[in-house]
Amino acid sequence: MSSLALQSGAADLLHEARSRERAACIPEAVHYYEAAISSAERAGEKPILAEALRRLAVVLHHRNESARARDLCNRSYKVACALGNDVLAAEALNTMGGLALRTGALEEARAQFLQALDRGGQSRELLARVEQNLGILANIRGQLVDAVRHYERAVAAYRATNDEHGSATAYVNLGIAHTDLRQYDWADSYFSKSFEIAERAGDVYLQGMCLVNHAEAHFMRERYDQARRMAEAALAIFDQLDSRADKSEAYKIIGMVYRDTGRPALGESRLRSAIELAVSAGSVLNEAEAVRELAILMQTMGRNQDALALLNTAHRLFRRLDARIDLVYVGGKVSQLESTYFEVVREWGQSIESADSYTFGHCERVAQRSLAVARQLGLDDTTQTTIRLGAYLHDLGKVRVPHEILNKPGPLTHEEFEVVQMHPIWGLELLAAVEFPWDLKPIIRWHHERYDGTGYPDRLRGEEIPVAAQIVGIVDVYDALTTARSYRPAMSNEAALQEIERCKSRWSESVYSAFLSARAAEPPHDMRVPTALVETIRRL
Numbered sequence: 001m002s003s004l005a006l007q008s009g010a011a012d013l014l015h016e017a018r019s020r021e022r023a024a025c026i027p028e029a030v031h032y033y034e035a036a037i038s039s040a041e042r043a044g045e046k047p048i049l050a051e052a053l054r055r056l057a058v059v060l061h062h063r064n065e066s067a068r069a070r071d072l073c074n075r076s077y078k079v080a081c082a083l084g085n086d087v088l089a090a091e092a093l094n095t096m097g098g099l100a101l102r103t104g105a106l107e108e109a110r111a112q113f114l115q116a117l118d119r120g121g122q123s124r125e126l127l128a129r130v131e132q133n134l135g136i137l138a139n140i141r142g143q144l145v146d147a148v149r150h151y152e153r154a155v156a157a158y159r160a161t162n163d164e165h166g167s168a169t170a171y172v173n174l175g176i177a178h179t180d181l182r183q184y185d186w187a188d189s190y191f192s193k194s195f196e197i198a199e200r201a202g203d204v205y206l207q208g209m210c211l212v213n214h215a216e217a218h219f220m221r222e223r224y225d226q227a228r229r230m231a232e233a234a235l236a237i238f239d240q241l242d243s244r245a246d247k248s249e250a251y252k253i254i255g256m257v258y259r260d261t262g263r264p265a266l267g268e269s270r271l272r273s274a275i276e277l278a279v280s281a282g283s284v285l286n287e288a289e290a291v292r293e294l295a296i297l298m299q300t301m302g303r304n305q306d307a308l309a310l311l312n313t314a315h316r317l318f319r320r321l322d323a324r325i326d327l328v329y330v331g332g333k334v335s336q337l338e339s340t341y342f343e344v345v346r347e348w349g350q351s352i353e354s355a356d357s358y359t360f361g362h363c364e365r366v367a368q369r370s371l372a373v374a375r376q377l378g379l380d381d382t383t384q385t386t387i388r389l390g391a392y393l394h395d396l397g398k399v400r401v402p403h404e405i406l407n408k409p410g411p412l413t414h415e416e417f418e419v420v421q422m423h424p425i426w427g428l429e430l431l432a433a434v435e436f437p438w439d440l441k442p443i444i445r446w447h448h449e450r451y452d453g454t455g456y457p458d459r460l461r462g463e464e465i466p467v468a469a470q471i472v473g474i475v476d477v478y479d480a481l482t483t484a485r486s487y488r489p490a491m492s493n494e495a496a497l498q499e500i501e502r503c504k505s506r507w508s509e510s511v512y513s514a515f516l517s518a519r520a521a522e523p524p525h526d527m528r529v530p531t532a533l534v535e536t537i538r539r540l
Helices: 011-021 028-043 046-061 066-082 086-102 106-120 125-139 144-160 164-180 184-201 205-219 224-241 244-260 265-280 285-298 304-324 328-353 363-377 381-393 396-400 414-420 421-431 439-446 469-480 493-504 507-520
Strands: none
Touching: 011 046, 011 363, 028 046, 046 066, 046 205, 066 086, 066 421, 086 106, 086 125, 106 244, 106 328, 125 164, 144 164, 144 469, 164 184, 164 205, 184 205, 184 439, 205 224, 205 328, 205 396, 224 244, 244 265, 244 285, 265 285, 285 328, 304 328, 304 363, 328 363, 363 507, 381 414, 396 421, 421 439, 439 469, 439 493, 469 493, 493 507
């Protein structure tokens, strides 16, 4: 940068800084903004000073220098207030709201946007920007119809002032909202319009935003080649701008494409890059989403323990967001995440049974019937989720029991039964590295305990046994009795219920009664042929 340029007037320096910013020459843009600030301070050009401070704040925020960005914005606001310039003060408030929005302080952001409208609403340029920010706020909260309405107002205001660049930004946001609404043709149209304007204006950052968001829309339509090409083009732009959070988003989409097109190694590499970049940028939401996508990849590769550990990390990250800001958006993400938990746990449970035709489907049946018993007892949603997941994994430890013992056609020896009794403890060992958001481990360890103290592995008695473990335990016995095993044929429903009644001292009266009520409420099905009662059900 020449010394002559630095000697230019503040207005010229501000114009040059803006040009460099749009051309993605960020270090030069920062240099020119700082020069404009110094020049305006020396010359007493307060309006230019307020604007230069505000614009530099935006650039620094994109470089993850948020604390300095807020300080500059506050200075801009104070300068504008001292001038009595409501429009410049409102511009600073709107930018401060935008900074708060990006850090998740939604109520603070909303308050600042509304203050900006109140103070400078006579400016159509400002009106357009505030409406756009209110649309972003609605989008984050999952209020998609409201978001579209705000964005459309922003477009109308931008057009009224012939602000093509502003219209382009609003078009990107309309594309995002329509993608979330699964109105993909509308999304394609808006992304294309925005990219044309951004390309014509030479706004590199906006081009990157068009590309990465359009890539996601293509991915959702399973247009994988278009999605990857656009995400890679966006990545090149964000790499040039050193925008780590946006690079994380691009890497995430590329990783998802590789995962869904059967290239898991490449998928894992790109998703781990997305996580690293999100962490370095301090973007909790980007990190949570990338971790969730990596968990799904682990699931497809059969790496269930890795998948569950990653899902737990994602759940914790989303809950951090949810604790900090009340977001419908995050609530939706958590709901999706918990659905993925069920899928992974169910598949893992089925994989344990797959080698044994006698027990295949056992975990699914136990999970569904245990849930019905929990509902009969009026247990809360969290406990119901815990019971359902614990039921899927209650027999996890049996993978360590030798096949010849599990499938032995005759009675077990004392030594063989001692091996079988280890499976609850082995199940916990297999899950040692996984900290679930729900407390599944008591179910896995104690579903074979008995109310009378004769169970295993810890000989718990009475109320020492958690209700969740008792529920899974009684349903586990019923399912074992009513399905064929290597050592005996299946019992009829009536015979199984008689056997459970004979052994009802193993469970509390409330659990036993709830089980009977849930069983009676089941739809009728084909009854098995009655068989003689077995003398013992110790192998269940």
